[in-house]
Amino acid sequence: MKTPRLMWILGCLTVALLGLVACVAPGMPDAAEPMAEAEPEMVEIEYWQYNFEARVLAMDRLIEMFEAENPNIKVVHNSDVPYAEYRDKIAASVPAGVGPDVATLFYGWQTVWLDADYLVPLPEDAFPTAMIDDEFSPLVQASFVDGTLYTIPTAVRALAMFYNKDLMANAGLDPESPPTTLDELASQAAACTVRADNGDYEVQGFVVDLAAQDHHWFREVLVRQFGGEPFSADGQSVTWNSEAGQQAWDYLLKFKTELETGDRDLFDGSTQAFLAGRACFHIDGSFRLGTIANNAPDLNFGVVELPSHNGVQSTFGSYWTHGITQKGASDPARLDAAVKFLQFVTSDEAGSIWVDMVGELPARLNAGSDPELLADPKLGAFAAGLAYAQATFFVNESDQRQALIDAYDMVVLGGEDPNAALDIAAETVQDILDAHYSQ
Amino acid sequence: MRLTLRQRQVLWAYAFLSVALVFFVIIRWYPALLSFNIAFRDWNTFKGAGPWVGLDNYAAIWDDLWKPRSDVRAAFTNTIGYVLYGVPAQMVLALAVALLLDRIRVLSTLFRVAYFAPYVTSAVAVAFVWNWLYLPQTGLLAQVFDLLRIPEQPFTKSPDQALASIAAVAVWQTLGYSVIIYLAGIKQIPATYYEAARIDGAAGVRLFRHITLPLLNPVIVYLTVLSTISFLRLFALVQNMSPQGTGGPLKSTTTVVLEVYRKGFSSYDMGYAAALTVVLFFVILLITVVQLRFLTRRFEY
Numbered sequence: 009m010k011t012p013r014l015m016w017i018l019g020c021l022t023v024a025l026l027g028l029v030a031c032v033a034p035g036m037p038d039a040a041e042p043m044a045e046a047e048p049e050m051v052e053i054e055y056w057q058y059n060f061e062a063r064v065l066a067m068d069r070l071i072e073m074f075e076a077e078n079p080n081i082k083v084v085h086n087s088d089v090p091y092a093e094y095r096d097k098i099a100a101s102v103p104a105g106v107g108p109d110v111a112t113l114f115y116g117w118q119t120v121w122l123d124a125d126y127l128v129p130l131p132e133d134a135f136p137t138a139m140i141d142d143e144f145s146p147l148v149q150a151s152f153v154d155g156t157l158y159t160i161p162t163a164v165r166a167l168a169m170f171y172n173k174d175l176m177a178n179a180g181l182d183p184e185s186p187p188t189t190l191d192e193l194a195s196q197a198a199a200c201t202v203r204a205d206n207g208d209y210e211v212q213g214f215v216v217d218l219a220a221q222d223h224h225w226f227r228e229v230l231v232r233q234f235g236g237e238p239f240s241a242d243g244q245s246v247t248w249n250s251e252a253g254q255q256a257w258d259y260l261l262k263f264k265t266e267l268e269t270g271d272r273d274l275f276d277g278s279t280q281a282f283l284a285g286r287a288c289f290h291i292d293g294s295f296r297l298g299t300i301a302n303n304a305p306d307l308n309f310g311v312v313e314l315p316s317h318n319g320v321q322s323t324f325g326s327y328w329t330h331g332i333t334q335k336g337a338s339d340p341a342r343l344d345a346a347v348k349f350l351q352f353v354t355s356d357e358a359g360s361i362w363v364d365m366v367g368e369l370p371a372r373l374n375a376g377s378d379p380e381l382l383a384d385p386k387l388g389a390f391a392a393g394l395a396y397a398q399a400t401f402f403v404n405e406s407d408q409r410q411a412l413i414d415a416y417d418m419v420v421l422g423g424e425d426p427n428a429a430l431d432i433a434a435e436t437v438q439d440i441l442d443a444h445y446s447q
Numbered sequence: 448m449r450l451t452l453r454q455r456q457v458l459w460a461y462a463f464l465s466v467a468l469v470f471f472v473i474i475r476w477y478p479a480l481l482s483f484n485i486a487f488r489d490w491n492t493f494k495g496a497g498p499w500v501g502l503d504n505y506a507a508i509w510d511d512l513w514k515p516r517s518d519v520r521a522a523f524t525n526t527i528g529y530v531l532y533g534v535p536a537q538m539v540l541a542l543a544v545a546l547l548l549d550r551i552r553v554l555s556t557l558f559r560v561a562y563f564a565p566y567v568t569s570a571v572a573v574a575f576v577w578n579w580l581y582l583p584q585t586g587l588l589a590q591v592f593d594l595l596r597i598p599e600q601p602f603t604k605s606p607d608q609a610l611a612s613i614a615a616v617a618v619w620q621t622l623g624y625s626v627i628i629y630l631a632g633i634k635q636i637p638a639t640y641y642e643a644a645r646i647d648g649a650a651g652v653r654l655f656r657h658i659t660l661p662l663l664n665p666v667i668v669y670l671t672v673l674s675t676i677s678f679l680r681l682f683a684l685v686q687n688m689s690p691q692g693t694g695g696p697l698k699s700t701t702t703v704v705l706e707v708y709r710k711g712f713s714s715y716d717m718g719y720a721a722a723l724t725v726v727l728f729f730v731i732l733l734i735t736v737v738q739l740r741f742l743t744r745r746f747e748y
Contacts, residue, residue, distance in 0.1 A: 092692060096712040099492045124493030124715055206593060208584045219691060273583050273604045406713065410693065417696045421606055432516070 051345040053336065054084045056108035057328075058094035062298030063087075066365035067353075074352045081345045095406075102126070102335075109336030110346050115150050115329050116405030118159055119444065127331040129156045134347045145371050147325045147399050159331035160354050163368030164376075165293040166323045166393035167221055167229070169193075169315065173308045175200055175211055175288045186289070186310065190233065190259060190317040193289065197269040200288035212270030214289040216263045216416075217278035223412045224324035225291050225314070228398040230256035233317035243401045244445050249427075249434035257430050264420050283307065293326075294390040297367030311389045325397025327371060330354070363387070369394060403444040411436040485721035492715040504722035519723070521698035522706040525610055526679060529702065532614040533678045538671060540618065541625030542663075546655075548626065549633050559630075563623035570620065574687035577616045578603070603688050606699035613688050613700055617681060625670050632666035633659065661744075668742045672735050679731055680704055703727050 055071070057063060064087040071083045086108065089097045095117065101107030113121060121127050135157055140148060144160075151159045173183035179200040187193035197213030204210055216222050227238040227248055236252025239245065247253070263269045275281035282290035283304045291314065300307055314323050330353065336346045352358060359370025363381065369391055370376040382391045402408055415433035418424035450458065486504055489497040511517040548558055565573060580587045581602040589599045602612040640658050649657070682704040686692045693709070694701020701709075703723060711720030 096708075099712050099715055102493050103495055120715070121493070124491050126493045271583070273601075274585070413690075414695070414697055417606070421604075421696055436516075 049341060050080055050082060051341045052082045052084060053109040053342055053345045053349060054086060054107070055110045055112075055349070056086045056089070056094075056098065057112035058089055058091045059087050060091070060295070060299075061302055062295065062366045063328075066362050069361060069365070070353050070358050074349060077352070078345075078348060081348065083349060098126075105335075107335060108333055109342055110330055110332055110349055112328050112330050113159065114405060115159070115161070115327050116400070116402035118151065118153075118329070118331070119403050121331070122153060122158060123444075123447070126333055127158050128334060128337040129158055130160060130332065130350070131347060132157075134351060135160060143372055143374060145325075145327075145373060145376065145394065147327060147394075147397060148329075148371055150399050150401060151329055159329035160350060161327040161329040161371045162353050162358055163362045163366065164325060164327040164371045164394065164397075165295055165368045166325045166390045166397045167225060167291055167293055168311050168313055168323065168389040168393055170282060170290045170292055170296065171310050171312065172282065172285060172288050173310055175285065178202075179211075179288070183310070186312050187315050188312070190230075190315050193315045194259075194262065194267060197263065197289055198267045201267075201269045203268075209270060209274055209286075212274070212281055212287045213267070214263055215270035215272050215274075215278035215281055215287055216260055217272035218409070218413045218416050219272070220278050221291055221293060221324070222260070222278075223409050224326070224400070226256060226260055226412065227400055228324040229314055229322045230259060230317075232322045232398070233320040234259070235318065238400065244441055246434045246438045246441065249430045254427050254430060257426055261416070261419055261426055282309075294367045294369060294387060297386055298365065301367075311386045313389045313393055321396055323393040323397045325394060325399045327368075404440050407440055408437050411440075482721040482724050485717055486725045488718050490716075490718035490721070492711060492717045497718065500718070504718045505726070507719060508722055508726060516698075518694075518698060518701060518706050518709070519703075522694070522701045522703045525694075525699065525701055526681070526703045528610050529614050529617070529681050530675055530678045532611060533618055534671065534674050536614070537618045537622060537625055537674050538667065541622050541670070542629055544622065545626045545629035545633060546659075548630060559627070562626050565620045566623040568620070570683035571687050573616065573620050574684050578688055581612060603700070604696065606695075606697045609689070609696060609700045613681075613684055614678075616688070617678065617684055620684070621674065621677060625674065628666055628670055629663070632663045636662045664742075664744055668739065671742060672738050675734060675738065676731055679727065679734070682708065 055067075057067060064085075067085060067087070071085055075081065075083060098107060098111065118127070137152075137155070137157065140152075140157060140160070145164045147164050148161060151157055151161075169186065171183075171186040176183040176186070176196075179202070181196055181199060187196045193214065199213070200211060201209070201213035202211040218226070231238050231248045231250075231253050234252040234255040236247065236250045236256070238248040238253075240247055248256075264271070270278070270281070270287060272278055275284055275286050278287060278290060279292065279296070279299075281287040282292075283300065285304075285307060297311075300309070313321065330350055332343065332346045332350070337343045354371065356370070356372050356375045359372050359375035360378075362368055363370055363375070367387065367390075369381070369387065376391070376394070381387055384391075411433040414436075415429040418429040418432070419426050487499055487501060489500045489503070491497060508519060511519040512523065514520060544562060548555060548562070551558065583589055583599060583601060583604060588602070592599050601608060603609045636659065640662075641654060644654055644658060681702045685694055685700050685702050685705050686708070689695050689700045692705075694705045704727070707720045707723045707727070710723065711717050
């Protein structure tokens with residue numbers, strides 16, 4: 009029989025394969041090999057942000073300037089990942105031992121990333137607490153955890169209201185006096201809506217889209233305007249389902265259930281509808297100015313501060329912020345390069361370039377208080393809003409957002425009682441908060 | 448060492464086959480085995496290997512299964528829904544199409560290609576095209592409904608219709624494969640059986656019931672098992688056809704595999720996600736064994 013020999017060969021092959029498998033045990037690959045000390049050492053750091061055209065172009069420009077100033081540092085810019093997959097890709101990169109040394113994240117994700125030990129504290133000597141307190145927007149305080157700074161932004165943003173002047177004029181509204189109160193927003197949105205005979209929307213007055221910015225509008229603006237507070241003073245309890253919260257919730261739902269001024273399922277969401285000239289009013293951040301400039305340059309629009317109610321003015325302030333990852337901190341040369349890079353992209357100069365290209369206001373008060381900026385007809389509304397902006401402390405931004413989206417769907421799609429749906433969402437978010445604070 | 452020609456040929460065959468084997472072992476089997484290990488650990492996706500926690504992850508899944516609004520409960524309920532909608536629809540439609548395709552001679556290749564094309568199309572591309580077709584107000588289906596004076600339907604935007612809408616796309620996408628297998632099965636049935644039956648006076652439905660269907664039994668069993676497995680593993684269509692890929696609206700379309708992905712890469716709980724895959728593995732194994740046991744029949748002629 010010849011089989012034994014064949015079996016023997018096969019056996020060897022199997023053993024070899026198993027050996028191979030044993031070799032691919034997971035683990036972080038070693039840092040880049042140390043190079044000779046004599047030459048000015050080239051350090052390469054990898055920077056990631058999600059794909060948002062205006063931000064990508066602005067960061068390309070900043071990197072170019074940074075590399076010119078620091079010829080021994082090379083920054084690899086990865087901006088290919090779409091928003092929806094950005095966090096998933098980051099998470100997947102860690103066990104693979106790859107991924108960014110410096111990453112840009114929404115400030116609301118910081119808690120989750122810190123729970124996972126993904127970010128390292130920023131060195132105190134490079135970013136002294138006193139300097140942050142004095143020179144940066146107060147919103148940036150949300151990046152401190154127990155007095156330690158973990159991330160730092162180039163820019164901050166607030167929400168304001170965009171309005172389409174042509175559509176307002178078509179509806180017989182005065183394009184120079186957009187709504188300044190919630191009641192005016194409701195009546196003007198209803199007046200601006202145009203529907204075909206079969207009920208199809210041709211022009212949507214105002215589209216409530218909680219998956220976009222409207223969940224922030226509800227929490228930090230509407231709830232306060234109806235006399236409530238979104239969270240308890242220590243931030244550990246949900247209070248946006250109080251009586252004031254219910255009134256705010258009813259106001260939000262009214263646009264869909266009573267006034268029928270639009271439907272977020274049309275035209276690919278509220279933002280796209282506004283860009284396409286299919287929506288009269290739209291609540292969004294200043295970053296949308298960059299999008300409009302790039303994708304809908306002919307749109308005839310204006311921007312005003314968010315409508316007030318009961319004399320209360322509020323807006324949601326937030327920021328995308330930069331942090332250094334465990335991988336970035338794993339090698340002293342790279343950590344040093346990453347710190348220099350962060351110092352550069354959070355400088356006055358970077359902030360000024362950023363506001364020009366992206367529309368987000370500089371996080372540094374010095375650059376942000378430029379009189380020219382405040383007088384800008386579009387940016388002015390956002391700059392004014394920063395004075396009274398409120399930032400939510402998020403434990404898990406996406407799950408907290410999803411809870412409100414689900415509550416909205418329960419009412420609009422499932423016919424649930426509005427208050428019951430709001431309570432369910434509050435309960436879901438309270439569980440998220442409890443799980444975090446009990447750790 | 449002198450080898451005969453045959454031995455050398457066999458050796459070469461193994462050498463070539465081993466390339467695929469290496470791929471399977473490293474890319475599929477090793478991670479699959481690893482997930483059994485991960486399932487017993489408190490494993491944060493960012494942090495990597497965590498402490499051994501025994502059956503904690505399974506206990507958490509069990510608890511979640513009984514919570515009325517949990518993602519996992521919705522995922523299992525929906526997955527069963529997809530199988531119940533999808534498998535029978537697929538089996539019946541594919542058989543009907545195969546019987547029709549077997550009849551025609553003119554342009555038969557063209558038709559076969561047309562039915563098979565979706566199967567070789569990327570699920571993401573399919574999802575995007577169907578998203579556009581389903582689009583309210585501006586989508587093709589909405590416009591056709593308008594023309595026919597039928598009320599527009601919300602399709603994937605409504606928790607009542609979303610699951611069926613996605614299941615329909617899944618059926619459409621994989622129909623071609625079942626059709627081809629059915630066609631092969633139909634061709635295998637000797638023409639003499641039909642001739643003999645016709646001489647005995649049988650026709651039409653009776654030929655189908657007493658010859659075609661019983662003789663297709665092995666094909667039907669094979670396709671049922673395969674399509675059940677594919678519906679149990681539904682992921683890409685749901686991820687690309689639900690709002691923000693969350694399996695909504697209101698968790699009405701989420702599947703077990705989508706929850707595995709979301710727990711592992713959005714909630715960063717890889718241990719829980721791995722335990723969920725292990726549960727799904729045993730569910731698939733069980734269903735397959737049961738189907739093979741009860742669907743396989745032996746006929747004597």
